Amino acid sequence: MNGKIPALIGAGPTGWAKISMGLQFHALRPAQMSRKRSDKFGLTAQTGFWLGLKSKPTDSFNFCHVLQIQDDLWYDNLCTGIDVIPLMFAHELEARLGNSGLKVSKLILGCMSYGSPKWQEWVLSGEEGIKHIKAAYDAGINAFDTANVYSNGLSEIILGKAIKQHNLPREEIVVMTKVYFTVGKTPDFVTMSKSTNELDSAGYVNQRGLGRKASPNWLAPLYIIGHRFDYETPIEETVNDIPLLHAVYLKDQQMQALHDVVKAGYVRYIGMSSCWGYQFNAMQTYAIQNNLTPFISMQNHYSMVYREEEREMFPTLKHFGVGSIPWSPLARGLLSRPLDQKTKRGQSDRMITGHTTVDATATIVNRVEEIAKKKNAKMAQIAIAWVMAKDGVTAPIIGTTSLENLSELIDAVDIELSEDEVKYLEEPYKPRAIMGHL
Numbered sequence: 330m331n332g333k334i335p336a337l338i339g340a341g342p343t344g345w346a347k348i349s350m351g352l353q354f355h356a357l358r359p360a361q362m363s364r365k366r367s368d369k370f371g372l373t374a375q376t377g378f379w380l381g382l383k384s385k386p387t388d389s390f391n392f393c394h395v396l397q398i399q400d401d402l403w404y405d406n407l408c409t410g411i412d413v414i415p416l417m418f419a420h421e422l423e424a425r426l427g428n429s430g431l432k433v434s435k436l437i438l439g440c441m442s443y444g445s446p447k448w449q450e451w452v453l454s455g456e457e458g459i460k461h462i463k464a465a466y467d468a469g470i471n472a473f474d475t476a477n478v479y480s481n482g483l484s485e486i487i488l489g490k491a492i493k494q495h496n497l498p499r500e501e502i503v504v505m506t507k508v509y510f511t512v513g514k515t516p517d518f519v520t521m522s523k524s525t526n527e528l529d530s531a532g533y534v535n536q537r538g539l540g541r542k543a544s545p546n547w548l549a550p551l552y553i554i555g556h557r558f559d560y561e562t563p564i565e566e567t568v569n570d571i572p573l574l575h576a577v578y579l580k581d582q583q584m585q586a587l588h589d590v591v592k593a594g595y596v597r598y599i600g601m602s603s604c605w606g607y608q609f610n611a612m613q614t615y616a617i618q619n620n621l622t623p624f625i626s627m628q629n630h631y632s633m634v635y636r637e638e639e640r641e642m643f644p645t646l647k648h649f650g651v652g653s654i655p656w657s658p659l660a661r662g663l664l665s666r667p668l669d670q671k672t673k674r675g676q677s678d679r680m681i682t683g684h685t686t687v688d689a690t691a692t693i694v695n696r697v698e699e700i701a702k703k704k705n706a707k708m709a710q711i712a713i714a715w716v717m718a719k720d721g722v723t724a725p726i727i728g729t730t731s732l733e734n735l736s737e738l739i740d741a742v743d744i745e746l747s748e749d750e751v752k753y754l755e756e757p758y759k760p761r762a763i764m765g766h767l
Contacts, residue, residue: 423471424723428650429625431598433472433503435717435742437654438465439728440473443487444480451672452480453730455487462491464732466502468739474628474654474726476507507602507628584612588621600626602656603766606641613649624651628726630765631655633664633697633715634690636758643721652723656765658716659727663690665709665734667698692757700750709734713741715754 423432442451443458453461462473475484485506492499587599601609601624609627616623627646631638631653638655646653659665662672668691694708701708716725729735746754 427652434470437472437726439726440475441479442728444483448480458487459491463495472503474505584616584621591622602628606645632660634660658725664712689757689759710741714744
């Protein structure tokens, strides 16, 4: 480099204060950046841009968000003496969610991993979770997904604390939460796998369904998603004049209840998670025909080892112009490591056997490992790159308990798979039983 780039950098994972002489830069995604391009994307002191670092401090991310440019210096000025392209506009890390006006980062951080180890052994404690949320934001992720049932509400609280503690600009980030499953009264009570009779016997009568009051209190305004289709309660209920999403997905009252919550200002957008295609079609059609707030997203179960959503759900979403933000794109971590590698989550996750008992899974995982070695990449990066390239997917939801893994997952945006590689990865898949919705 010939000199110092005249730009200030935002506080990142390592707290860098500014870009100093001697650092080498490269683009996160190859692109010809020009003055015209920067005008098009609105590069200003307010929006900033992204720089990738070829050399970086230990245990830090290999990119950073530049917040301010001195005077009117643009790409042509900044490129002097640098052999590779240094700029990555923040806008290029974003994608529009379906036909809505909401833009989210191309990766969404799932916060199920942050809460209480008493809920699931592999879950990180609050302070560690806050570190991950801040690191993800610094890395360019602006969308965060949680649910009231994750660690029985603690995940939502941790996300709220991270936003407040680090003064994250609420107007710039998208917070998603989900309601349906019963929230346990103690940290170690896991309700998601229990039947209605089991919950009733444990004293949780009438506490299952699409309605919980607390979430908007510490996350508002937010974007709320129905965690599952509610078969049991057919009417809208309210508590203290706050509409609860207690039974919003059966008949006319359901979409009306969600619409009322949006109109009241408690949430800004609504979405749905894991249901049958005909159910989503019925709900969305009713909302549109009656001028109610429609869904803008579907958070569906989708990965290289679970592709049943391609049959009905993805065509339905395309028809309505709704974006897909898949959960578990790494199949609960199964696609992130060789089959013989053991992890705490792999040994304790209650739902992972839904994948490991399927014959084709082992072959697919082995092929992911093979392609990863061929491309000098991580297995998780290959799995995420595959999901991101699928038609209809806006942004997969990624979860991790390691800052190093988080950095690697974000690097997946740079990986492109050839048609032959995609075909090779998909070839072993066989139709399988539905996993994820009720």
